[in-house]
Amino acid sequence: MSTRISDPAQLDRYECRTCGYIYEPTDGAGKIPAGTPFSEVPDDWRCPICQSTKPRFKSIGPKVGTMAGFEENAGFGWGVNLLNPQAKNVLIFGALGVGFLLFMAVYFIS
Numbered sequence: 338m339s340t341r342i343s344d345p346a347q348l349d350r351y352e353c354r355t356c357g358y359i360y361e362p363t364d365g366a367g368k369i370p371a372g373t374p375f376s377e378v379p380d381d382w383r384c385p386i387c388q389s390t391k392p393r394f395k396s397i398g399p400k401v402g403t404m405a406g407f408e409e410n411a412g413f414g415w416g417v418n419l420l421n422p423q424a425k426n427v428l429i430f431g432a433l434g435v436g437f438l439l440f441m442a443v444y445f446i447s
């Protein structure tokens with residue numbers, strides 16, 4: 338099949354309302370090649386888990402939509418959210434260490 342996904346709506350995933358199996362257009366399923374929108378899946382196709390027919394499937398939206406929230410959050414916090422966990426730890430404990438030294442300095446001065 339030479340179908341190419343160009344319309345974002347064709348990336349919609351479909352969930353089997355019977356067993357919860359999710360059809361991923363980017364992965365295909367069984368004999369269905371990867372990159373096949375659910376609308377292009379043959380009408381006699383059945384859920385690979387429970388053999389439900391196509392009408393039992395319901396669109397649950399494209400996978401990329403679920404990533405939007407994370408990408409939005411990455412813009413906040415002065416870029417701290419873009420750091421890897423290790424760098425974040427260094428930043429947090431480094432700041433705590435500096436704060437502790439300042440506290441001790443004030444303690445000794447007074």
Ligand SMILES: [Zn+2]
Nearest residue numbers: 353356384387
């Ligand atoms: Zn199913």
